[in-house]
Structure formats: C-alpha cells, structure tokens
Amino acid sequence: xxxxxxxxxxxxxxxxxxxxxxxxxxxxxxxxxxxxxxxxxxxxxxxxxxxxxxxxxxxxxx
Numbered sequence: 001x002x003x004x005x006x007x008x009x010x011x012x013x014x015x016x017x018x019x020x021x022x023x024x025x026x027x028x029x030x031x032x033x034x035x036x037x038x039x040x041x042x043x044x045x046x047x048x049x050x051x052x053x054x055x056x057x058x059x060x061x062x
Contacts, residue, residue: 002032004049006057036061 003010009030016026032047035058043061052058 002047005046006052009049
C-alpha cells in the first residue's frame with residue numbers, strides 16, 4: 001500500500017453518491033510522487049505527497 005513517507009497520508013475511503021442517492025463505495029488516492037531523497041547521507045527513493053514537497057519537508061537529491 002502506498003503512503004507518504006513523511007506525513008503518512010494514505011488512501012481514504014467513503015461513498016460515491018449519485019443524484020438519485022444511489023450509494024457505492026469509492027476511494028480517494030493521495031497525489032504521491034516517487035522522489036530521490038537524501039536521508040542520513042544516502043540517497044533513497046521514497047513516496048512523498050505533493051503537499052510535503054511544496055512545504056519543503058523533503059531534501060531532494062540532485
């Protein structure tokens with residue numbers, strides 16, 4: 001299962017409701033990007049959500 005390595009954001013579930021109020025299950029997926037990150041002097045590839053990327057919580061490897 002894909003989750004953000006920084007904030008832990010993952011898949012959310014809920015209901016899709018039509019105009020006639022027919023209810024079926026659905027999922028909301030976070031916008032995760034696979035990014036090269038410098039952690040502890042080594043370069044790793046991790047999944048990070050775009051909010052964490054925009055906030056600068058991750059030091060990207062060049």
